[in-house]
Amino acid sequence: MTVFINYLGYCLRQAIISVSRNRWLALVSAAMIAVALAILGGFLLAAANTNQVMKNVQSNLEIAVFLDTTADIPELEDKIEQLEGVTSLNFVDKHAGLQEFGRSLGDEALLEELTGKNNPLPHAFLVRGRSAGLIPGLAGQIEGLSGVESVDYGGELVQNITRISGWLNSISIAISVLLAVGAIFLVGTTVRLSVAIRREEIEIMKHLGAGNRFIRLPFLLEGLAIGFTGTLAALTVLGLAYHRFALFLIQSSPLFFLHPVTAPVKLILIFGGLLLLGIAMGGLGGIYSIRRFSGV
Amino acid sequence: MIEIVSATKVYKTGSRPAVEEVDLRVGRGEFIFLAGPMGAGKTTLIKLISCEERPTKGQIKFLGSDTAAYKERHLLLHRRKMGLVFQDFRLLKNKTIYENVALALVVSGRPPREIKRRVPVALDRVGLSGKENSFPSELSGGEQQRAGIARAIVREPLVLLADEPTGNVDRETALGLMELFERINEGGTTVLIATHDRDMVGRFKKRVVTLEQGRVVGDELQGSYDRVH
Ligand SMILES: Nc1ncnc2c1ncn2[C@@H]1O[C@H](COP(=O)(O)OP(=O)(O)O)[C@@H](O)[C@H]1O
Ligand SMILES: [Mg+2]
Numbered sequence: 001m002t003v004f005i006n007y008l009g010y011c012l013r014q015a016i017i018s019v020s021r022n023r024w025l026a027l028v029s030a031a032m033i034a035v036a037l038a039i040l041g042g043f044l045l046a047a048a049n050t051n052q053v054m055k056n057v058q059s060n061l062e063i064a065v066f067l068d069t070t071a072d073i074p075e076l077e078d079k080i081e082q083l084e085g086v087t088s089l090n091f092v093d094k095h096a097g098l099q100e101f102g103r104s105l106g107d108e109a110l111l112e113e114l115t116g117k118n119n120p121l122p123h124a125f126l127v128r129g130r131s132a133g134l135i136p137g138l139a140g141q142i143e144g145l146s147g148v149e150s151v152d153y154g155g156e157l158v159q160n161i162t163r164i165s166g167w168l169n170s171i172s173i174a175i176s177v178l179l180a181v182g183a184i185f186l187v188g189t190t191v192r193l194s195v196a197i198r199r200e201e202i203e204i205m206k207h208l209g210a211g212n213r214f215i216r217l218p219f220l221l222e223g224l225a226i227g228f229t230g231t232l233a234a235l236t237v238l239g240l241a242y243h244r245f246a247l248f249l250i251q252s253s254p255l256f257f258l259h260p261v262t263a264p265v266k267l268i269l270i271f272g273g274l275l276l277l278g279i280a281m282g283g284l285g286g287i288y289s290i291r292r293f294s295g296v
Numbered sequence: 297m298i299e300i301v302s303a304t305k306v307y308k309t310g311s312r313p314a315v316e317e318v319d320l321r322v323g324r325g326e327f328i329f330l331a332g333p334m335g336a337g338k339t340t341l342i343k344l345i346s347c348e349e350r351p352t353k354g355q356i357k358f359l360g361s362d363t364a365a366y367k368e369r370h371l372l373l374h375r376r377k378m379g380l381v382f383q384d385f386r387l388l389k390n391k392t393i394y395e396n397v398a399l400a401l402v403v404s405g406r407p408p409r410e411i412k413r414r415v416p417v418a419l420d421r422v423g424l425s426g427k428e429n430s431f432p433s434e435l436s437g438g439e440q441q442r443a444g445i446a447r448a449i450v451r452e453p454l455v456l457l458a459d460e461p462t463g464n465v466d467r468e469t470a471l472g473l474m475e476l477f478e479r480i481n482e483g484g485t486t487v488l489i490a491t492h493d494r495d496m497v498g499r500f501k502k503r504v505v506t507l508e509q510g511r512v513v514g515d516e517l518q519g520s521y522d523r524v525h
Binding site for chain 1: 346348368369372373374375376380386388399400402403404405406407408447
């Protein structure tokens with residue numbers, strides 16, 4: 001152990017010398033890692049946010065049940081309440097519905113003509129289910145009840161978001177993986193150049209009885225350093241960009257469900273994961289370039 | 297200390313054995329010239345002793361144990377008990393003399409305190425005090441080889457193996473280096489020097505093991521090397 005610690009200082013110095021000797025290639029490798037990570041990170045953040053929005057939307061998912069004029073409201077209310085999974089049920093009188101509609105248009109006066117007998121809206125129930133997954137089934141059951149004109153629950157919106165975010169996920173993962181593999185190879189090339197430059201030194205160290213691990217360690221450190229630099233750059237950019245994005249959403253979006261992910265636990269998980277991943281990529285590049293060094 | 301038992305080495309690309317059926321015992325504290333013309337197998341024999349090469353047949357024993365049984369860890373320890381000196385010095389050009397010598401201790405994980413203590417002692421023994429901060433290119437060939445020797449002895453090895461250590465320097469410098477090896481040997485270190493320099497071998501009246509075409513053709517105490525025609 002002490003042997004290792006004594007040697008670590010030497011390895012660190014070697015790694016620094018190597019990186020500064022190939023600084024351009026090292027920089028390009030780090031930049032490649034940064035780009036790969038920034039894209040991956042952007043995708044992760046987008047996914048986390050989409051997820052959160054979906055949850056918000058789903059947990060607020062309601063079935064609007066529009067009644068026809070013949071409906072027996074108390075009886076229907078009873079029937080719906082007894083359906084498995086229904087948690088709440090609100091009756092929306094057609095007058096209240098119209099007012100609500102007017103408010104959402106921004107000017108209640110606009111609809112003045114339609115009040116009273118001229119109100120074209122039906123009476124309605126707003127039904128909530130225990131979970132988002134139950135909503136389509138419930139909607140189907142309710143639609144079959146007599147006195148129900150139609151039901152509407154925004155199911156298509158949810159399905160569309162799910163489908164699109166699924167696509168985005170796959171594409172981003174594919175791009176990130178490609179970039180990551182490229183970055184690892186680039187780091188490998190950089191480190192291999194260092195190996196080539198230090199070939200003579202390696203030979204001499206072997207003669208002096210340096211073990212493989214000792215010989216490899218500086219190159220592993222070099223890879224790790226490149227990975228760390230790239231990651232740090234990516235996370236800085238990503239962090240700043242996300243900060244702006246989140247602020248913008250919070251300040252400008254009136255829609256409660258479009259709230260960005262700000263929970264520290266989630267963000268630490270994403271950014272910490274990216275940090276580990278970036279360093280690991282650098283390390284992998286380093287290992288890949290020195291693997292051939294076997295045998296004393 | 298070193299016992300070689302009918303060792304044969306055939307290189308993958310070689311047609312005839314580089315070393316063939318060699319038997320050799322090297323006692324503690326001995327000074328031995330490994331003599332012979334170019335291509336006789338001197339370098340190969342040295343590499344067999346340092347375990348850089350493995351014998352195709354036969355055994356290389358060190359301190360009573362067969363080196364064939366060594367795992368990587370033993371191999372490293374084995375190498376750290378040896379000091380190696382090369383014809384071309386093999387110093388690192390971008391490191392100072394001090395750093396070059398210190399490297400031997402660094403790779404065996406010695407603490408900085410010990411390195412600071414031992415490197416100056418080794419440099420002093422080879423007469424390079426004051427050249428610590430020079431780079432190899434700033435030294436003469438003889439001085440560079442002295443640095444190489446300092447690096448080889450800084451760990452106080454049991455055996456010093458030198459392959460044509462005087463091959464790249466002029467006669468006078470070579471003589472000085474040989475005298476240095478002699479002094480190191482007087483300190484108790486076993487010294488084995490491969491050389492094809494007859495004249496040098498003749499001067500020192502040491503044990504001479506002569507190789508020719510991979511075979512031992514002579515082994516004389518206080519010998520000379522003049523059999524080769
Ligand atoms: N790595 C090698 N691969 C193949 N043949 C070699 C190798 N090293 C040495 N030889 C051959 O082995 C023989 C002995 O070489 P060497 O041990 O270098 O002799 P010396 O040091 O006495 O000049 C020579 O014929 C040489 O060509
Ligand atoms: Mg030779």
